[in-house]
Amino acid sequence: MTQPENSRAGFVALIGEPNAGKSTLLNRMVGAKVSIVTHKVQTTRARIRGVALEGASQIVFVDTPGLFRPRRRLDRAMVAAAWSGAADADVVVLLIEAHRGLTEGVEAILEALNERAPDRPVALAINKIDRVKSEALLALTEKLNAAYPFTKTFMISAERGHGVDHLREWLAQEVPAGPWLYPEDQIADLPMRMIAAEITREKLTLRLHQELPYQLTVETESWEERKDGTVRIDQLIYVIRDGHKGIVLGNKGETIKAVSQASRAELTEFLGRTVHLFLQVKVRPNWLEERERFSEMGLDFNDGD
Numbered sequence: 001m002t003q004p005e006n007s008r009a010g011f012v013a014l015i016g017e018p019n020a021g022k023s024t025l026l027n028r029m030v031g032a033k034v035s036i037v038t039h040k041v042q043t044t045r046a047r048i049r050g051v052a053l054e055g056a057s058q059i060v061f062v063d064t065p066g067l068f069r070p071r072r073r074l075d076r077a078m079v080a081a082a083w084s085g086a087a088d089a090d091v092v093v094l095l096i097e098a099h100r101g102l103t104e105g106v107e108a109i110l111e112a113l114n115e116r117a118p119d120r121p122v123a124l125a126i127n128k129i130d131r132v133k134s135e136a137l138l139a140l141t142e143k144l145n146a147a148y149p150f151t152k153t154f155m156i157s158a159e160r161g162h163g164v165d166h167l168r169e170w171l172a173q174e175v176p177a178g179p180w181l182y183p184e185d186q187i188a189d190l191p192m193r194m195i196a197a198e199i200t201r202e203k204l205t206l207r208l209h210q211e212l213p214y215q216l217t218v219e220t221e222s223w224e225e226r227k228d229g230t231v232r233i234d235q236l237i238y239v240i241r242d243g244h245k246g247i248v249l250g251n252k253g254e255t256i257k258a259v260s261q262a263s264r265a266e267l268t269e270f271l272g273r274t275v276h277l278f279l280q281v282k283v284r285p286n287w288l289e290e291r292e293r294f295s296e297m298g299l300d301f302n303d304g305d
C-alpha cells in the first residue's frame with residue numbers, strides 16, 4: 001500500500017507514575033503485547049516503541065519506565081530514560097490512576113514537566129476509570145486541570161478499552177504532517193531477543209516477591225533457528241545472591257519450571273512456532289553496577305550517575 005497523501009506521523013510518549021497502566025495502554029493501542037505488564041511497580045525498565053495506524057496517521061507510542069524518586073543506579077537510569085522519552089516526543093500523554101488521583105508523585109511530575117518537555121501538547125489520561133464511580137471523575141478532572149494546563153483530558157480504561165479510541169483519534173490529529181516512520185506492518189522495534197527476555201522477566205516478576213524482581217535481570221544468550229522450524233532460546237537470569245538463586249529455582253526447581261513453562265507458552269504463541277526455552281540462573285553480585293547489563297536492557301549506564 002502506498003502512503004496516503006495527507007499522511008502524518010510522530011512520537012507519543014506515555015509517562016506517569018509506576019503502575020499507572022502505560023504498558024497496558026501501549027499494548028491496547030498497538031493491538032498486540034509489545035510491552036510486559038504486571039501488577040507490580042517498576043515493571044518497564046526502558047523505552048519501548050509500539051506503532052499504531054489511525055486513518056492517515058502513524059502514531060509511534062513510546063512506553064516509558066514509571067517516574068518515581070530513584071535510589072539506585074538502575075532506578076536513575078530508568079527515570080532518565082522516561083524523561084528523555086518525553087523530551088523526544090511530539091505529544092506527551094500523562095497517565096494517572098483514577099482511584100489514586102493527584103498524588104505527591106503526580107505533583108512531582110507536573111512540576112518537572114514544563115522543564116523536561118516544554119512547548120508541546122500534554123494530554124491527561126485518567127486511567128482505570130473502571131475502579132471509581134463516575135461522579136468522582138469530574139472533580140478529579142477539575143483538580144488536575146487546575147494543577148497543570150493540559151491540552152486535553154481523557155478518561156480511559158486501558159485494560160477494558162474505554163475511551164481509548166477517542167484518545168487515539170485525537171493523537172492522530174496532533175502528530176505532525178509527514179511521511180510514516182515505519183513500514184505499515186511493523187508494530188514494534190525491540191529486537192526479538194529482548195522481547196523474549198522481557199517475557200521471561202514478566203513471568204519471574206509475577207511469581208517472585210518483595211525486592212527480588214528488582215534485583216534480577218534476564219538476557220537472551222543465544223537464539224538458534226532449527227532446520228525443523230522450531231527455535232531454541234537460551235536465557236540467563238542474573239541474581240545478586242546465592243539465596244536469590246535458591247528462591248528463583250524454588251523447591252525441587254518448581255519455581256523455575258513454572259516460569260519456564262509460562263514463558264515458553266507465550267513465546268510459542270508470539271512467534272507462531274515451537275520454542276525450546278532453556279533458563280539458567282547465575283549469581284552475579286555486581287550486575288546492577290555493570291555497564292553491559294544496562295546496554296542489554298536498552299538503558300544508558302551513565303544516566304545512572
Ligand SMILES: Nc1nc2c(ncn2[C@@H]2O[C@H](COP(=O)(O)OP(=O)(O)OP(=O)(O)O)[C@@H](O)[C@H]2O)c(=O)[nH]1
Nearest residue numbers: 019020021022023024039042043044066157158159
Ligand atoms: N482496573 C484496571 N487496571 C488496570 C488498567 N490499566 C492497567 N491496569 C493494571 O494496572 C497494573 C499496572 O499496569 P502496567 O501497564 O504494567 O503499568 P505501567 O504504568 O506500565 O507500570 P510500570 O511499567 O511499572 O511503570 C496491571 O495490573 C494492569 O493490569 C485499567 O484500566 N483498569
Ligand SMILES: [Mg+2]
Nearest residue numbers: 022023043044
Ligand atoms: Mg510498564
